[in-house]
Amino acid sequence: MSTADDQGQTDGPPGTPPGDGAPAEQPGYGPRQEDEVSLLDILLVLARHKTLIVRTVLVFTLLGVTYALLASEEYTSEARVVREAQQEGGGLSGGLPGGIGGGALSGLGISLGGAASGLTPQAFPDVLQSREVRLAVVRDTFRFPGAERPMTYVDYINRPPSVLGTVLNYTIKLPWTLKKELSSAISGPPAPAGTMEMGAPTIPSEEEDEALKSITDKISASVDEETGLMTISVTAGGPQLASDLAKSFLDHFATRVREIRTEKVRERLSFVEGRFEEAEQELEMAEESLAQFLERNQNPTTASLQFRRDRLRRQVSFKEQLYSELQSQLTQTRLDLQRRQPVVTVVEEPVPPTERSSPRRTFIVLLSLVIGSVFGVAGAFLRTFVDTANQDSEAHDKLEEIRSAVIPAQWQSTPREGSGVGVGESSEG
Structure with missing residues (x-):
């Protein structure tokens, strides 16, 4: 019966643990719990590497204090x-002089305000x-x-x-x-300073x-x-x-x-001022020509003199109308420039x-303290991981492979065994 019972207990798929399938207990350790890290293990790591953590925190804090004191x-x-x-229109939205409404030009894409x-x-x-x-x-x-x-x-x-x-x-x-x-x-020598030409930056x-x-x-x-x-x-x-x-x-x-x-208004103002000066000079010339003609011909009797007098008068009248119109536009443009001031x-x-x-x-010192603590704790766990991996042959081989791939060969230290062999050979010789 005991043999049958033993065989009955071992029946099942390969790899199934004996009994009811529960994990086996290890002597002195209780049930097996893989991939679990207790709070005691964390505290143990911090306690074992407290010197490393304290030194790291002190170094970062010292750097933070130095920067905080020396920074301008x-x-x-x-x-x-x-x-x-x-x-934008500044009062022109009601209409234009002469009874032209402000909406009359809106269909042409001209905005007069509003x-x-x-x-x-x-x-x-x-x-x-x-x-x-x-x-x-x-x-x-x-x-x-x-x-x-x-x-x-x-x-x-x-x-x-x-x-x-x-x-x-x-x-x-x-x-x-x-x-x-x-x-x-x-980049070569810089361009000469100044304005290259009119309107250029x-x-x-x-x-x-x-x-x-x-x-x-x-x-x-x-x-x-x-x-x-x-x-x-x-x-x-x-x-x-x-x-x-x-x-x-x-x-x-x-x-x-x-x-x-005011860039556009200033350009228009400059144009109107130029045309106004030209109209003023043309009006003065036309009036001077008419005055000289009347001084020489106070009572023109011939038809040619009368036609010439009428033509000079028409020129003066036209120049006066143009001068008056440009003067009105100049005043309006100046008012528009004043209204458009930002x-x-x-x-x-x-x-x-x-x-x-x-x-x-204060913030810099506290931040350096926190960063030093983080780096110190991270260094403690990294050192614990490396020490644990060195005890495992497979993990140790992986670490050596990573070290050889990351660190250049000329930076790696020469193995001590080579120097020992050399000494042995020389002694035998």
Whole structure:
């Protein structure tokens, strides 16, 4: 019976554990539980490698404290502007002189008012950071912290570096220095500064180009979609400098917006002024010709003299009508130019900030502490994994293969067995 019972207990598919199929128990360990890591195992790993974790945390914290203390202080000054709603026609929507209604020309695609046009608030950040605005700002004069005298932003950026700056450029900042030199060698000499021809954009010089790149990172703008309010933020190395830069950006931004909005009107005004001057000169010449004719011929009796007098009078009358019409158009265009001036209202003027915006020393130290803790714990588990893998022959072979594939052969240490064999051979000899 015992034999049959033993055979009955062993019946079943191959690989089925004896009995009812439950996993076998190991002596002293209880039931087998694979791929389970208990909290005690984690705490044990942390306890065994507490020195590694503490050292890693101290190193990262020391680096964070060093950076927080040595980083240059920066201040951010903010200003807020808003563009008020404005009608393009500015009062012409009711009609034109002479009884011509404003809707009479709407079918021809000519808008005389009643709808807002021009720059939208969404385009303000692009205008603020345009090359024209930035170039005008870097050419302004400011008082920089540590500078003996006021200077332009271009002169400040391109001033000779100090001894410490030179050492940093050829040590820590060496990759950036080489990149700058390589870019200058590839691009070749810069184009000459100035305006090439009428209407062409101004080409910045090499020094101005460096200043443009530097000031781009110091200005930012955002627009509230609901209210159209634009917030301008300028960051600089001093509170007064940040406020001065923000004011300069505001002034040149308003000037640039005015130029964009009134460009067409100014072109029309220039054309009308030119035609008005020509009409004025032609009217003076026609009146002078008529006066000279009447002085020579006070009582013309012949038909040819009368026809010539009438022709001179008609010319004077025509020149007077043209002069009067152009004078009216000139006045209307000037009024239109005044109406089209941008209505950009400064809601909040930039002021020197009382607190620095960076570096946030407490945050940097806490962040370095957290990063050091993460790297320390990760290093502890990695070392535990490597030690466990070295005890397993198969895992050890895999680690050696990975090490040989990642680490170059010339960096790997020479095995000690080779040197031992060499010594044995020499002793035998």
